[in-house]
Amino acid sequence: xxxxxxxxxATGNPKKVRELQEIMDExxxxxxxxxxxxxxxxxxxxxxxxxxxxxxxxxxGYAEQTGRLCLADDSGLVVDSLxxxxxxxxxxxxxxxxxxxxxxxQRDALNNKKLLDVLGDRVIADRQARFVCAMCxxxxxxxxxxxxxxxxxxxxxxxxxxxxxxxxxGEFGFGYDPIFLVAPEDITTSAExxxxxxxxxxxxxxxxxxxxxxxxxx
Numbered sequence: 001x002x003x004x005x006x007x008x009x010a011t012g013n014p015k016k017v018r019e020l021q022e023i024m025d026e027x028x029x030x031x032x033x034x035x036x037x038x039x040x041x042x043x044x045x046x047x048x049x050x051x052x053x054x055x056x057x058x059x060x061g062y063a064e065q066t067g068r069l070c071l072a073d074d075s076g077l078v079v080d081s082l083x084x085x086x087x088x089x090x091x092x093x094x095x096x097x098x099x100x101x102x103x104x105x106q107r108d109a110l111n112n113k114k115l116l117d118v119l120g121d122r123v124i125a126d127r128q129a130r131f132v133c134a135m136c137x138x139x140x141x142x143x144x145x146x147x148x149x150x151x152x153x154x155x156x157x158x159x160x161x162x163x164x165x166x167x168x169x170g171e172f173g174f175g176y177d178p179i180f181l182v183a184p185e186d187i188t189t190s191a192e193x194x195x196x197x198x199x200x201x202x203x204x205x206x207x208x209x210x211x212x213x214x215x216x217x218x
Contacts, residue, residue, distance in 0.1 A: 003069065003215060006030040007137070008037065010062050010072035019199055020071075023208045027216040031071075034062065041065050051075060051088060051134035056149060059138035063147040067140060071211070075133035075203060077176045079161060081126040082118065086111070090176070104174065112179050116164045124160055124184050131157040131180070131190075133203040135211045151214040155206025160184045173198065 007024070009017055012035045021031045034041060044061030048054040051074040058072035076090030086093035094110040095102065102110075119127055137151040160181045161167075168178030170191025177191035182201070190198060199205045 003029055003218065005069065006032045007215075008062065008066060008068045008070045009033055010058050010070055016204075019204070020208050023205075023212050024215075027212055029212075029215060037066060037068075039066060046074065046088070048074075049088065051132050052136070052152065052154065054088060055134040055136040055152070056138070059136040060147050060149065063138040063140065069137065069139040069150070071135060071137045073133055073135045073204065073207065075131065077115075077129060077180070078132055079115070079119070079127070079129040081122065081128070086115065108175050112168055112176060115161060115176070116167070116179060119161055119163075121163065124163075127161040127163075129159060129161050129180065131159075131176075131203040133207040135207045137211065137215065150218060151211060153207045153210035153214060155203045155208070155210060157182075157190075157201060157203040157206070159190070162187060162189065 007029060009020055009031050011017065012033055014033065017031055017033045024031050041062065042065065044058050046054040046057060048057055054074035055072050058074065059070050062070040062072065074088070076088060077086055078084050094114040095107065133155045135153045136149055138147050138149050141148045162179050162181050166187055167189060170178050170189045172193060172195055173191040178189055180190040182188050182190055182193065193201070
């Protein structure tokens with residue numbers, strides 16, 4: 001299979017498109033966003049219990065609606081001592097309502113506060129965590145019957161959750177970045193990393209590079 005058409009990234013966020021395009025440039029694949037299509041699309045409901053399942057649901061859902069190759073991702077934070085929480089509920093960890101009803105900064109602050117409160121004063125060994133990003137590429141079946149998954153990839157970003165009083169810190173990033181320690185020994189947070197460096201280290205960057213390799217060899 002040779003990909004000659006642009007891949008639709010299931011987002012309207014131009015920053016995500018630009019980041020992925022930089023990686024896909026290396027294999028000569030163009031990335032466009034959902035908004036570039038100018039279509040009235042329905043967002044698939046993320047009912048999966050894992051990041052992989054949700055990425056699959058979104059990729060297939062948009063591929064079916066657009067008839068195009070669609071790449072979707074689902075990501076979040078996993079804390080080992082909390083049995084993987086917040087996990088797929090990362091964006092709405094502190095919310096009983098639709099998180100889209102709150103401004104992003106307010107939602108992020110509430111999520112961070114809840115996680116810090118839950119972890120309390122646990123030692124650093126019990127604060128180990130990682131960001132996870134699952135990606136899925138789907139498109140029309142070659143048999144002309146529905147859509148199918150063409151490639152999947154998972155990337156992680158290992159670290160730990162800082163202690164109250166030490167975090168939140170940092171001007172970059174969003175979500176849990178201000179409380180996520182990249183290097184616990186010197187308490188650098190993900191939000192203190194320059195964007196270019198963070199992209200090289202991040203879960204999304206790792207998943208994107210794996211996906212680019214798989215697309216190149218489809």
